[in-house]
Amino acid sequence: MNPIERKKELFAAIQENIELLSEKRKRIYFKVDAKNITNVAKILFTRGVRLSTITAIENIETFELIYHFSDDLTGCYYCPKVFVPVEKPVVPSIAKIIEGASWIEREIHELFGVGFIDHPGLKPLLTENNEKIPKKPLRVERRKHE
Numbered sequence: 001m002n003p004i005e006r007k008k009e010l011f012a013a014i015q016e017n018i019e020l021l022s023e024k025r026k027r028i029y030f031k032v033d034a035k036n037i038t039n040v041a042k043i044l045f046t047r048g049v050r051l052s053t054i055t056a057i058e059n060i061e062t063f064e065l066i067y068h069f070s071d072d073l074t075g076c077y078y079c080p081k082v083f084v085p086v087e088k089p090v091v092p093s094i095a096k097i098i099e100g101a102s103w104i105e106r107e108i109h110e111l112f113g114v115g116f117i118d119h120p121g122l123k124p125l126l127t128e129n130n131e132k133i134p135k136k137p138l139r140v141e142r143r144k145h146e
Helices: 003-017 034-046 101-112 140-144
Strands: 018-024 027-032 050-058 062-071 076-085 090-092 115-117
Touching (some): 003 018, 003 076, 027 034, 034 050, 034 062, 034 076, 076 090, 101 115
Parallel strands (some): 027 076, 090 115
Antiparallel strands (some): 062 076
8 A cells, every 4th residue: 555545544544533734744743632532543553553652742721742653654654633721631541552652641741740531550750759850840830930
């Protein structure tokens, strides 16, 4: 299957869950409601597209979570973006679908305070047993008061 056919196949499977934002070279960004991220992750993962990482960005009113899925057959990245309010940063966990997401979600939870619903264990990775590191060290609101 050529890259264009592959992209059409993947988008046909996820189209009702997304809103296309942009396409730059081999990166396709699309918006996904938080409630649909598990569906999109499952569709991509079961079709052989692997999760590379998740990026968290704190904007003024929202957290932007970008899930970077790599399609090794085409060299294309599919990047669903989920926006959640800063006041209540909670999104469904994809760790039960993709085991490797567990550590990434734990790190985002620890550094930014984003909650992941149904995560198997959001215990700290980096700050546990280190009182010198503040809670949620990468949050903008915390840095404003220093």
